[in-house]
Amino acid sequence: xxxxxxIQRKIDPSLAYRYACRVGMCGSxxxxxxxxxxxxxxTHVDRVAKDGTLELRPLRNLPIVRDLVADMxxxxxxxxxxxxxxxxxxxxxxxxxxxxxxxxxxxxxxxxIECIGCGVCYAACDVxxxxxxxxxxxxxxxxxxxITDVRDTKTAERLRAIAGDAGCHACHTHTSCTERCPMxxxxxxxxxxxxxxxxxxxxxxxx
Numbered sequence: 256x257x258x259x260x261x262i263q264r265k266i267d268p269s270l271a272y273r274y275a276c277r278v279g280m281c282g283s284x285x286x287x288x289x290x291x292x293x294x295x296x297x298t299h300v301d302r303v304a305k306d307g308t309l310e311l312r313p314l315r316n317l318p319i320v321r322d323l324v325a326d327m328x329x330x331x332x333x334x335x336x337x338x339x340x341x342x343x344x345x346x347x348x349x350x351x352x353x354x355x356x357x358x359x360x361x362x363x364x365x366x367x368i369e370c371i372g373c374g375v376c377y378a379a380c381d382v383x384x385x386x387x388x389x390x391x392x393x394x395x396x397x398x399x400x401x402i403t404d405v406r407d408t409k410t411a412e413r414l415r416a417i418a419g420d421a422g423c424h425a426c427h428t429h430t431s432c433t434e435r436c437p438m439x440x441x442x443x444x445x446x447x448x449x450x451x452x453x454x455x456x457x458x459x460x461x462x
Contacts, residue, residue, distance in 0.1 A: 388421040
């Protein structure tokens with residue numbers, strides 16, 4: 256990120272790129288560095304430069320706005336297609352839900368809940384590259400965290416949303432998303448959970 260900032264401030268003021276926190280919290284500085292999607296704020300040049308060469312590109316699998324800026328609308332639209340928003344049934348009059356931290360459902364949700372939507376996994380996904388309609392690892396990971404949330408009331412609808420040709424079963428389990436996730440999450444494991452949940456629901460006649 257310091258390299259890009261230096262170029263923009265000292266060499267080419269017209270260079271467009273995106274960043275915010277600079278400390279590895281927001282994920283907005285994600286770019287493709289020497290062919291690999293990364294957070295640039297956590298990327299050390301001396302560890303990734305090949306023969307003294309550094310190539311920077313915007314995130315793959317997304318439209319380009321300009322220079323190093325990718326258009327994230329497609330990415331977040333797929334979160335909505337996967338029903339990636341919490342839909343509970345409690346009202347303000349109800350008591351707080353009590354979910355034991357050691358419960359299997361809570362632990363399953365916790366395993367993927369720290370996703371910050373940076374798009375690195377999406378850029379790393381070969382299936383998205385082959386099939387632009389595929390929901391992608393981040394949206395499916397989000398769906399899994401909601402399906403395992405005992406407070407959410409839309410499991411059946413969410414399973415239907417991610418069960419189609421562009422859903423969880425389109426994943427080829429290449430694990431690129433897991434290998435590249437800066438938060439060390441495993442969207443691959445979340446997608447595997449979705450596959451099991453969809454299959455179970457289908458066998459039970461709930462889809």
